[in-house]
Amino acid sequence: MVFNSLTFIxxxxxxxGAYALLPTWKSRKILLLLASYFFYAAWNPPFVLLxxxxxxxxFVLARKIAKSTVQRHRRLLLMGSLAVNLGxxxxxxYSPFALESLxxxxxxxxxxxxxxxxxxxxxxGISFYTFQTLSYTIDxxxxxxxPKESLLDFALFVTFFPQLVAGPIVRAVDFxxxxxxxxxxxxxxxxxxxxxxxxxxxxxxxxxxxxxxxVVTATFDRWALISGGEAVLGxxxxxxxxxxxxxxxxxxxxxxxxxxxxxxxxxxxxxxxARGFSDFWRRWHISLSSWLRDYLYISLGGNRxxxxxxxxxxxxxxxxxxxxxxxxxxxxxxxxxxxxxxFIERTIDAKLGHLSWxxxxxxxxxxxxxTLGATMLAWVFFRAPSVQGAFGMLVSMVTWAPGSFDAVxxxxxxxxxxxxGLTVCWHYLFRDVRVETMAQAVPVPLRAxxxxxxxxxxxxxxxxxxxxxxxxx
Amino acid sequence: xPPSLTSPNNRLPTGPWARTxxxxxxxxxxxxxxxxxxxxxxxYEASVNDDAQLWAxxxxxxxxxxxxxxxxxxxxxxxxxDTFEEVTGEPVxxxxxxxxxxxxxxxxxxxxxxxxxxxVEVSPYVWFTDNPLIAQQAVLTLQTLHDQERALLxxxxxxxxxxxxxxxxILHSETDLFDLAKAVVKRARPVIRQSVRGDRQRYCWPSRxxxxxxxxxxxxxxxxxxxxxxxxxxxxxxTVAIQGIMARGGTVLxxxxxxxxxxxxxHLLSYPESVYAEVLAERTGAPYVNTMTDPTIGALAxxxxxxxxxSDAPLFTERLVELYxxxxxxxxx
Numbered sequence: 001m002v003f004n005s006l007t008f009i010x011x012x013x014x015x016x017g018a019y020a021l022l023p024t025w026k027s028r029k030i031l032l033l034l035a036s037y038f039f040y041a042a043w044n045p046p047f048v049l050l051x052x053x054x055x056x057x058x059f060v061l062a063r064k065i066a067k068s069t070v071q072r073h074r075r076l077l078l079m080g081s082l083a084v085n086l087g088x089x090x091x092x093x094y095s096p097f098a099l100e101s102l103x104x105x106x107x108x109x110x111x112x113x114x115x116x117x118x119x120x121x122x123x124x125g126i127s128f129y130t131f132q133t134l135s136y137t138i139d140x141x142x143x144x145x146x147p148k149e150s151l152l153d154f155a156l157f158v159t160f161f162p163q164l165v166a167g168p169i170v171r172a173v174d175f176x177x178x179x180x181x182x183x184x185x186x187x188x189x190x191x192x193x194x195x196x197x198x199x200x201x202x203x204x205x206x207x208x209x210x211x212x213x214x215v216v217t218a219t220f221d222r223w224a225l226i227s228g229g230e231a232v233l234g235x236x237x238x239x240x241x242x243x244x245x246x247x248x249x250x251x252x253x254x255x256x257x258x259x260x261x262x263x264x265x266x267x268x269x270x271x272x273x274a275r276g277f278s279d280f281w282r283r284w285h286i287s288l289s290s291w292l293r294d295y296l297y298i299s300l301g302g303n304r305x306x307x308x309x310x311x312x313x314x315x316x317x318x319x320x321x322x323x324x325x326x327x328x329x330x331x332x333x334x335x336x337x338x339x340x341x342x343f344i345e346r347t348i349d350a351k352l353g354h355l356s357w358x359x360x361x362x363x364x365x366x367x368x369x370x371t372l373g374a375t376m377l378a379w380v381f382f383r384a385p386s387v388q389g390a391f392g393m394l395v396s397m398v399t400w401a402p403g404s405f406d407a408v409x410x411x412x413x414x415x416x417x418x419x420x421g422l423t424v425c426w427h428y429l430f431r432d433v434r435v436e437t438m439a440q441a442v443p444v445p446l447r448a449x450x451x452x453x454x455x456x457x458x459x460x461x462x463x464x465x466x467x468x469x470x471x472x473x
Numbered sequence: 474x475p476p477s478l479t480s481p482n483n484r485l486p487t488g489p490w491a492r493t494x495x496x497x498x499x500x501x502x503x504x505x506x507x508x509x510x511x512x513x514x515x516x517y518e519a520s521v522n523d524d525a526q527l528w529a530x531x532x533x534x535x536x537x538x539x540x541x542x543x544x545x546x547x548x549x550x551x552x553x554x555d556t557f558e559e560v561t562g563e564p565v566x567x568x569x570x571x572x573x574x575x576x577x578x579x580x581x582x583x584x585x586x587x588x589x590x591x592x593v594e595v596s597p598y599v600w601f602t603d604n605p606l607i608a609q610q611a612v613l614t615l616q617t618l619h620d621q622e623r624a625l626l627x628x629x630x631x632x633x634x635x636x637x638x639x640x641x642x643i644l645h646s647e648t649d650l651f652d653l654a655k656a657v658v659k660r661a662r663p664v665i666r667q668s669v670r671g672d673r674q675r676y677c678w679p680s681r682x683x684x685x686x687x688x689x690x691x692x693x694x695x696x697x698x699x700x701x702x703x704x705x706x707x708x709x710x711x712t713v714a715i716q717g718i719m720a721r722g723g724t725v726l727x728x729x730x731x732x733x734x735x736x737x738x739x740h741l742l743s744y745p746e747s748v749y750a751e752v753l754a755e756r757t758g759a760p761y762v763n764t765m766t767d768p769t770i771g772a773l774a775x776x777x778x779x780x781x782x783x784s785d786a787p788l789f790t791e792r793l794v795e796l797y798x799x800x801x802x803x804x805x806x
Binding site: 001005006038041042043045187188189192195198221263436437439440444447448449450452453454455456459 | 484485486487488489490491492493494495496497498499500501502504505508606620623624625626630633634637643644648
């Protein structure tokens with residue numbers, strides 16, 4: 001079930017009604033758990049069992065880890081949790097890629113081998129909930145969290161439907177305390193939650209799907225035929241689309257959770273206003289980047305073992321971050337680029353950081369432009385149908401190829417440039433402002449008109465709205 | 474590690490947000506109602522979205538004894554379901570795919586053990602193109618079918634959506650705000666590009682082109698002068714699928730839809746009948762009708778060179794049935 005569907009509206013109204021009517025906190029939690037399983041099962045019922053399995057294993061193992069005083073035993077239990085969770089993730093997400101890569105490698109040495117057709121279906125959101133349960137077990141192992149006594153609470157933490165399939169990736173330490181006491185939803189919370197959901201829906205349906213997606217499809221899927229200008233336009237469109245799509249989902253998730261009285265962490269903070277890549281990753285998919293930092297980068301040694309090791313750790317983290325998005329060489333290249341960007345940024349900071357012009361307006365603008373340009377370059381690999389397609393797009397741009405196919409008309413081109421330009425300028429100008437501060441700056445009567453207009457345009461948006469891009473991860 | 478957040482109160486902006494949200498929903502709802510009434514007033518009708526979800530529903534709900542039409546946008550535009558049912562007395566379900574190569578669908582039907590009745594429009598450069606985007610369309614359509622079959626609600630939500638769409642014009646994906654705005658600015662009624670009617674898949678999306686006068690050729694890709702090498706693998710796949718269906722007792726009728734200008738030249742130059750359609754008919758034993766050679770159908774206008782005008786669909790369908798009758802099908806009892 002996707003947020004941008006009439007089915008979800010009906011589902012939301014029914015669950016809200018039942019939530020308000022139920023008398024006890026426990027019965028409300030049971031309702032949310034069942035609703036979350038239903039929400040997931042609406043896509044593919046058998047895969048609910050997979051979530052239940054993952055939940056049960058981590059619930060039991062974390063309790064055993066907490067009880068055990070023998071370090072070797074504790075480590076073994078943690079390894080067990082990692083093996084099960086990452087094993088399931090690997091099987092569903094990476095085995096076809098591994099077999100295909102093996103086939104290609106064997107072909108290089110002249111061995112013709114056809115891998116078996118496994119017909120594996122990737123469970124929606126498996127990367128998200130796997131990281132969520134892993135963080136719980138690792139926190140318990142590290143002694144940073146007491147294991148949960150209530151299976152109901154833990155199961156709801158794993159499956160809470162607003163963020164189940166595409167995040168934000170919630171930490172147990174943030175969410176489980178919210179289940180300990182009944183959530184009281186004020187009318188103001190409810191109203192702001194609905195407002196956030198509307199803003200997120202507008203981002204997704206109108207800006208992402210309606211305006212940007214057709215241009216992205218028309219250019220990236222025809223990379224061999226389009227001109228250099230269209231390749232640039234496609235890249236601008238995807239840069240905007242991926243933000244509107246994913247931040248739209250996160251905003252809806254945060255808003256919907258708020259209508260039930262829950263707080264979810266922010267996942268985006270004007271990422272295209274970033275000056276530098278460390279800054280970018282503090283603003284883009286914050287829940288994933290902080291997860292990778294806390295559970296991977298720091299576990300590898302972080303920046304505590306000298307420059308070379310730090311750079312290796314950064315690259316490893318970004319490569320695995322790339323691979324988290326999908327089993328493809330495109331995502332590996334995307335991750336490698338971001339790893340390289342972080343390495344270059346550290347080097348430049350060390351060499352030029354002491355110079356005064358580095359911190360002037362011009363220096364900051366240069367840093368912003370370079371960050372944005374390099375980020376867009378990496379997005380080409382993220383979206384292109386193949387690595388070859390990505391290089392094809394880049395060659396088209398560099399050589400300003402004439403193209404043999406009119407993929408985008410001039411009005412659409414103007415709209416893309418305008419929306420992209422406004423978006424990145426907006427991000428830069430408000431990079432240090434919270435969305436709540438911006439919302440309260442809008443005159444009260446205008447707020448309702450804007451929300452009404454957004455809802456209206458969402459319903460009337462041209463084109464077909466599609467599933468969120470991050471569902472595939 | 475202390476909790477970084479425990480209450481949504483931490484992030485609430487000031488102001489009367491409950492009233493704001495209620496008022497916003499009211500404004501949005503009332504505006505939608507006003508636009509719905511306005512659309513009906515200028516002549517728009519409520520109609521379902523012609524997409525892969527609808528295709529999947531049509532396929533799943535098809536009567537056992539129904540004819541299925543298969544092909545590209547051309548059959549969707551040219552074939553009038555009501556006329557066919559009226560003339561033959563037999564039910565029919567439209568399963569053409571706009572901008573799509575139907576090989577995957579045909580193969581799927583064969584693999585499913587299909588032994589029913591098929592009317593297949595064969596445009597060789599759609600069937601045997603090497604354009605991956607066109608080939609992908611049928612695969613995505615089948616994927617949608619599988620997703621719908623697998624989902625917990627089993628298409629219930631899509632059925633509900635179809636009911637809503639058949640009642641409210643604002644839910645149609647081709648009701649475009651830009652068009653409406655242009656119509657208001659020009660103080661003129663918008664062009665009604667009615668492509669699908671009611672709650673049934675009747676005409677597919679490209680028929681709107683057929684309603685646009687003086688439409689320029691979309692690009693120069695038609696200007697092919699060299700014959701493309703025949704894709705034997707695809708040709709064999711189509712042959713095997715049709716043979717399989719017919720071997721189980723199924724019926725497959727083939728026809729070529731009218732075309733004009735460059736598309737017709739491409740057809741004749743690059744995909745000659747003697748190499749494609751006639752060979753397919755000969756190998757499979759499926760009767761083939763080239764409607765372009767028929768004087769009645771050949772006289773029909775083809776405004777965008779690929780699709781006949783949707784208003785000519787009843788005439789086309791009636792004549793097509795007559796042509797098949799000459800081959801021994803659809804004979805009156």
